[in-house]
Amino acid sequence: MIASLLAAAPIGGKAAVHLAHASAWAVFVVGAVLILVGAFGVILLRNPVHCALMLVTTLFGVAVEFVNQAADFLAAVQIIVYAGAIVILFLFVIMFLGVDRKDTIGREPFRIQRPLAILVGVALFAEIWALSRVQNWTSGKPSVAGPLNPPILGPDNVPVTSHGHTVTAENVQALGQAIYTRYLLPFEMTSALLVIAVIAAVVLARSRERVAGELARSDQAQRRAMGSGDFEEAGAQ
Amino acid sequence: MSVPGAWYLILAAVLFTVGAFGLLVRRNVLIMFMCVELMLNAVNLTFVTFARMLNDIGGQATVFFVLVVAAAEVVVGLGLIVAIFRRRKGASADDVHILKG
Numbered sequence: 053m054i055a056s057l058l059a060a061a062p063i064g065g066k067a068a069v070h071l072a073h074a075s076a077w078a079v080f081v082v083g084a085v086l087i088l089v090g091a092f093g094v095i096l097l098r099n100p101v102h103c104a105l106m107l108v109t110t111l112f113g114v115a116v117e118f119v120n121q122a123a124d125f126l127a128a129v130q131i132i133v134y135a136g137a138i139v140i141l142f143l144f145v146i147m148f149l150g151v152d153r154k155d156t157i158g159r160e161p162f163r164i165q166r167p168l169a170i171l172v173g174v175a176l177f178a179e180i181w182a183l184s185r186v187q188n189w190t191s192g193k194p195s196v197a198g199p200l201n202p203p204i205l206g207p208d209n210v211p212v213t214s215h216g217h218t219v220t221a222e223n224v225q226a227l228g229q230a231i232y233t234r235y236l237l238p239f240e241m242t243s244a245l246l247v248i249a250v251i252a253a254v255v256l257a258r259s260r261e262r263v264a265g266e267l268a269r270s271d272q273a274q275r276r277a278m279g280s281g282d283f284e285e286a287g288a289q
Numbered sequence: 290m291s292v293p294g295a296w297y298l299i300l301a302a303v304l305f306t307v308g309a310f311g312l313l314v315r316r317n318v319l320i321m322f323m324c325v326e327l328m329l330n331a332v333n334l335t336f337v338t339f340a341r342m343l344n345d346i347g348g349q350a351t352v353f354f355v356l357v358v359a360a361a362e363v364v365v366g367l368g369l370i371v372a373i374f375r376r377r378k379g380a381s382a383d384d385v386h387i388l389k390g
Contacts, residue, residue: 076291084300091304094323095311107323110304114330117297121341126333126352133356138326138363145367146319149374169313173306180302184295197347200340223349230346231353242357249361256368 079120086113104142108135122200125224197230297338305331318370318382322363329359 086109093106111134118127201220203211212219221229231239308327315321333352340348 073291080292080296087300087304088307091307091311091327094320094327095307095315100317100319103320103323107326110327111330114334117300117334118337120292121297121337123337123340123349123352126337126349126356129353129356130333133360134326134330138360141363141367142319142323145371149371166314169310172313173310176309177302177306180305181299184298184302195343195345195347197345197350199344200346200349202346226346227349227353230350234347235350235354238354242354245361246357249364253364253368256365256372 076120079116083113083116083120086110086116088113100146101143104139104146107142108139111135111139122223124222125227197234198226200226202226202229294338294342297334301331301334301338304328304334316382318373321382322366322370326359326363329355 090106090108090110090113093109094103097103097106111130115127115130115135118124118130200223203218204221204225206212305328308324308331311324311327312321315324333355336348336352336355340346340352
């Protein structure tokens with residue numbers, strides 16, 4: 053995206069290429085710094101509210117890296133869903149429970165746990181790094197979902213051309229076509245999953261005590277309306 | 290023209306490791322949850338990187354579904370946390386050991 057913006061700029065060809073390269077690296081470094089600062093903030097800060105705000109920093113950095121890799125739609129969804137919904141939910145629960153003052157980072161039930169966690173973390177990173185050095189990532193099979201920028205087909209299934217170049221789809225169009233055709237069944241299943249999750253959250257977070265109190269109050273109202281003698285008779289039977 | 294994919298993979302590996310380390314070390318259940326989100330984002334970054342490297346839209350579609358499942362997971366998980374901490378004060382994972390075998 054940045055490269056296409058710079059290609060339109062009125063500068064020389066070779067200078068434009070250098071500038072696009074440098075700007076891609078600059079955006080990558082900015083996003084990486086945001087991600088790492090946020091991640092270390094999440095695991096090191098004591099106050100859960102500060103951790104949630106650092107989580108926003110990391111999520112924004114990931115969105116920056118998405119933009120740098122031409123995943124525009126996912127960057128927008130990352131900001132809207134993660135920073136706009138999930139972190140707000142975290143903050144709401146933190147403040148609803150009032151756990152933002154109490155901190156338990158000093159108390160260590162298992163003294164061995166922290167060095168062990170460092171060991172496991174280093175081993176995990178070494179493993180992922182070693183795996184990423186293996187060069188045979190691809191199986192050679194053709195893609196089932198299509199390329200990132202598929203050509204736009206005209207009414208007679210002929211690629212549309214403009215000024216001698218094939219017109220290719222943008223990111224949003226390509227992703228939408230993939231989700232609504234190839235991945236239609238998973239898409240429908242996620243809608244069912246969201247409904248189940250909403251119902252589960254309502255059932256889990258419902259206050260049983262208050263429901264019981266409301267029932268008792270309605271019971272009392274019923275008792276008053278029926279009159280005590282009738283109610284006692286009904287109870288005796 | 291652009292940044293090689295290996296750099297993104299290394300960044301995602303570091304992010305995943307930091308998230309896993311935080312999940313092992315922290316005691317607050319909410320912060321452990323945030324560390325799970327960090328790990329999910331590391332995997333999302335890997336998917337988008339491979340989608341670009343292999344020129345395949347399937348990686349980005351997978352990230353879309355991961356986002357949806359992560360949202361559902363957060364909703365259910367926070368509902369569980371609210372249900373647990375309505376009964377007891379404090380947010381340490383070590384206090385919730387009734388299910389311990």
